[in-house]
Amino acid sequence: MRMIENWTDFIIAVYPEDSCELTKIGEFYVNKTFKRYYNFLLFVKGYLLNIKNLYQFCKNLFNNPKQTLSKLDGEFALACIDTSSGRIILATDKIGAIKLYCDLSSLIFSSNFWWVIKTTKKDTLKFDKKAIKELIFFHQPLFGKSIFVNHRVLEPGEYVIIDTKSELIERDYYYDFKFKYKIRDIEYALTLLDRSIDKIISIVTKHYKNCTFGVGISGGLDSRIIPHYLLKYTNNVRAFIIGKSKPHKLLLSLDHSNAHRISKYYNLPLDIIEYDSEDIFKKALLDLKSNPLRTSNILKATFYDKIDVLITGGYGMIVGGHVLNKEIEEYTVTELTDKIADTFSILKMIKGYSLTELSRALYCIITQKNRNSYITIEELPGLIKKHELRSIKKDIMNFVRNEHNKGKCNYSIFMKYHLSLAGHGGAFESLNFRKPSYSIYYPFVLNIVEKFDPKIIVGRELLQLLIIRKLPDLSKIQSQDYKLPVYYKYNCRNLLIKNILIGKYILNYLIRGRSLNYAEWIRSDYFKNFAKEIMMLENPLFEDVIGNSKEIWSYLLTFNKLHPWIFENIVKVKLMFDIIYQGDKFKYMEVMEVANL
Secondary structure (H helix, E strand, O other), rough: OOOOEEEOEEEEEEEOOOOOOEEEEEEEEEEEOOOOOOOOOOOEEEEEEEOOOOHHHHHHHHHHHHHHHHEEEEEEEEEEEEOOOOEEEEEOOHHHHOOOOOOOOOOOEEEOOOHHHHHOOOOHHHHHHHHHHHHHHOOOOOOOOOOOOEEEOOOOOOEEEEEEOOOEEEEOOOOOOOOOOEEEHHHHHHHHHHHHHHHHHHHHHHHHHOOOEEEEEOOOOHHHHHHHHHHHOOOEEEEEOOOOOOOOOOOHHHHHHHHHHHEEEEEEEEOEEEOOOHHHHHHHHHHHHOOOOOOOOOOOOOOOOOOOOEEEOOOOOHHHHOOHEEEEEOOOOHHHHHHHHHHOOEEEOOOOOHHHHHHHHHHHHHHHHOOEEEEEEOOOOEEEHHHHHHHHHHHHHHHHHHHOOOOOHHHHHHHHHHHOOOOOOOOOOOOOOOEEEEOOOHHHHHHHHHEEEEEHHHHHHHHHHHHHHHHHOOHHOOOOOOOOOOOHHOOOHHHHHHHHHHHHHHHHHHHHOOOOHHHHHOOOOHOOOHHHHOOOOOOOOHHOOOOOHHHHHHOOOOOOOOOOOHHHHHHHEEEEEEEEHHHHHHOOOOHHHHHHO
């Protein structure tokens, strides 16, 4: 299968503020990243599959966009200009992983958030306060919002057609996730899952000949299965792990211990990347460049450079996860809204250490059940108020109702929302767009999963069974928590032995600790010194939109049980405001240049 790929950002503008670096073609100002097919200019960031003739593809895009895009596989932000008619079509992939940012008032479109800001007329930039609160507390601005009024981010499976002469804008969706309940047999589902993972690996390795492939080994389920498929096609593979190797000083973390065992099993070189081994300003700006409107990835950002192509288990929600549980299907609209809002919000505090909470935690650990260690809060004075949270939840409820009106089950609605949070620009997904990157779960696994009865992927049971079948030895390695390895979960029938093993793995988890501990990270001098310098820098723009950064930071530090991502996210947003406000005068300009901002 032919792959068309390009990982360079593109920009298209009709009414740019600054056009000195752009080339004018007809009514459009563009950068030179396009491929020309007669009267069509095709811009792509990412990769496309299932295209035989590019000229015919461009022609079909304008004649029948929904049908043409629905047949397309890949991970992409795409734009196509018809210079003869002055029309342009924009589209993103089925899960919206590669973002396409739009300024609809100035007709500026780009795969790079910062290029849109640079090219937009500054007097039209008006911040959307609600979207900024969503970015801080809900992982990203929701339902296609950007942080500016009149700006949008294309949603998953969305396409937009713009006639620049009449300035008419048409929006629609060529893809809408829904479980079809056609496949219920576990054995058949396992076969399809195996074939789908193998298919994307086969295509990628054939496309990138004589390249070094990288696999991030986290010790979890996804990363332990990737080399199994990759090594069928190439021996040029390196493994790496990001995080603190010895959080408790003496022993390797649980993640690092697992990574060593997994890499040894596959005979792969393993590179250790301590999260505090690189300049934190560079990491923060790298994250801002590649991952601007999503939860901060500063901790995991890295300039690791020993590979050419990255293969990941990104978008693992496609094969289920602990947040997809059996109770969801029985929820009312209100209950499902609360479930989505609670699951995907970080407006939370760590539960206390009362005798009741400790006994509940012990019960969950012993019975091997998932434990929610956070309690949701209704407001955070100075940052988000109760009425603002109610407004966000109202939007989520409207989403749930609209999806119900389409005849979707709760599983489909929950999964669609979860998929909408996918993003290619993060550290684990693509090393912050520094390397071409491909997930084993997209697009082909998604194509089969939507045909499943969702009950067969609840709790990731299908993936666990695949690992037991394919890699019985690796299935005996503990995952990233206190639970039994998946092999013993399904194969250990003796209750006494099972309880002894549970005790062993709980002790191993407690003694070793995790390599990526966000609570410890935000308490480290490495982060605190960086955060203090950012938050103490005066910024009238930030103060007008959000509040006084010094007061906010001092206030946040009075909470020692807030969700740690809140601290990292507010620092990221403040840094974003500093760049927007100060522009070329920004204090850390030399660091920005390193991050190619």
